[in-house]
Amino acid sequence: MVAKSSRPDGPFEVCNWHPTNPRETVGVLGFDPAVFVDDDGKVYGYWGFETSYGGEMDPSTMASLLPGTEAVKDMVSSRKQEGDFRFFEASSMRKIKDKYVFVYSRWTKPGEFGLEDTNYTLAYAYSDQPLGPFVYGGTIIDARGREQQPDGTVRPTATPGGNTHGSILEIGGQWYVFYHRQIGTDEFARQAMVAPITVEVTEGPGGKVVISEGELTSEGFQTAGLDLFQSYPAGIASHYTGPKVSVHQYPNKLYSGSYIKPTYFEGDPTKAPSDLVLRSNPVVNNTSGSIIGYKYFNFSQAPSNGKVDFELCMLPSGIEGSVAIMAVSPDANRGGILLGTIDLRKANILQPVTLRVPITNLNRVHGKQPLYLVITAKDEAVSIGDIYHVGFVRQQ
The missing domain is CATH 2.115.10.20 (Glycosyl hydrolase domain; family 43)
Structure with a gap:
């Protein structure tokens, strides 16, 4: 036509x-x-x-x-x-x-x-x-x-x-x-x-x-790196892997760990649910051994005093675990720098929560670098919950 x-x-x-x-x-x-x-x-x-x-x-x-x-x-x-x-x-x-x-x-x-x-x-x-x-x-x-x-x-x-x-x-x-x-x-x-x-x-x-071959990143047009002090939807992740390699079997994808869940809304946007933006395209199935990555953040925006927190908005599943916040690489043996850790306790699973933790070692991270969230859970077969937003904030 x-x-x-x-x-x-x-x-x-x-x-x-x-x-x-x-x-x-x-x-x-x-x-x-x-x-x-x-x-x-x-x-x-x-x-x-x-x-x-x-x-x-x-x-x-x-x-x-x-x-x-x-x-x-x-x-x-x-x-x-x-x-x-x-x-x-x-x-x-x-x-x-x-x-x-x-x-x-x-x-x-x-x-x-x-x-x-x-x-x-x-x-x-x-x-x-x-x-x-x-x-x-x-x-x-x-x-x-x-x-x-x-x-x-x-x-x-x-x-x-x-x-x-x-x-x-x-x-x-x-x-x-x-x-x-x-x-x-x-x-x-x-x-x-x-x-x-x-x-x-x-x-x-x-x-x-x-x-040249382009790179799969989270940046879009922010080619100098994502704004360090802006909250971003988790669904812009450019890296999501599980404890086992994901598999494509047309028309399906099989994940042992993290992946982005598509969400949809049809109709009048003025009548959309109040949490539509919050819950759009969350990263789900966050099992132990999963890694979620964002290429790249602009760490040159970090203040010289290093007073920065990291915020993670998620819907916890209620199991115990942790989220290690890594820069450069998800693996310390490959140059990864641990910025902080969010500890997950048995939690109320009825509503999203924003978890905040102070960041350390910012003085070791320079320029445009990737950020990774490394998941560990007590029950390796269960997701720690759905992740909605990630970002850094200045300490008050």
């Missing part, structure tokens, strides 16, 4: 209804379509699921190919074909200087990056022409948050698999990759994400395009 409007916010009017069947549309654009208007006014469409297509569009219909042209099938190769492209879905085209940059969801190779194959990445290819031939560029984002362990193995530190869609955009001289990750325990909850990247283009025939 193609719709048009004189305003970017609508109202929109469908312009490719079937001439005789009011319940169907006509046109060549297929799965996950994208449209690109070149500098010369020519319009190109890109689409496909496990097979990539591209073609020059007829601007008079905005849905069909330009008369006398044909769609290019296998514009880049799919995962079922030879080559590094391994196209899956989510076509998007950008023109950067004189190069055409095709962004798409890529299905990685088995064992690539030291992990199982997945379509949970965005990759790019580039060309001197809008319909190719293309050269494979590389990965732009891997939403698994892969991390190398001390023994050399690699593990996902966030949702272990799923799908993603997105593209790249330059804002104020800085390039970003926009994408979504998946939260919850299935394929059906998506959380918008953004990360800074670099883009380098060598102009001229055959010139290269080099795009």
Whole structure:
């Protein structure tokens, strides 16, 4: 379906209804379509699921190919074909200087990056022409948050698999990759994400395009690090692992520990529950051995006197345990710095509580660093509770 409007916010009017069947549309654009208007006014469409297509569009219909042209099938190769492209879905085209940059969801190779194959990445290819031939560029984002362990193995530190869609955009001289990750325990909850990247283009025939791989973080556009004295929803965590490695078995994710629970509200926001914001996307299943991480906080904002507390808003489950607050790394043997510990006693589980503890060792933490919450519980099989908000506050 193609719709048009004189305003970017609508109202929109469908312009490719079937001439005789009011319940169907006509046109060549297929799965996950994208449209690109070149500098010369020519319009190109890109689409496909496990097979990539591209073609020059007829601007008079905005849905069909330009008369006398044909769609290019296998514009880049799919995962079922030879080559590094391994196209899956989510076509998007950008023109950067004189190069055409095709962004798409890529299905990685088995064992690539030291992990199982997945379509949970965005990759790019580039060309001197809008319909190719293309050269494979590389990965732009891997939403698994892969991390190398001390023994050399690699593990996902966030949702272990799923799908993603997105593209790249330059804002104020800085390039970003926009994408979504998946939260919850299935394929059906998506959380918008953004990360800074670099883009380098060598102009001229055959010139290269080099795009850096973005990092899965909690920052969004706060690229200098999260404000040290702002409270943040726990659901912006960029690291959530359990005592065992999480597993993706389509369409489900299996977690032995922490993960982000999606929440929803439909209707008039003025009639929303008073605790809607508080309880949005909590981190749940916080079993012993779980680690929740936030990349990154701006510790350069810490006062010189070091008088800072940490606050954790949560709904306790009532079991005994503790939350170690670590900077730099969750492991003291890998450079982690213990800032404080929240002790959990048998508690009233009927309402959220805000737990506050003084912070120490701030003088050892410099600049932009990750923050980790390391969970320990007396009953290893039971969550300590749901975590809603985290943040630092100045001591009064």
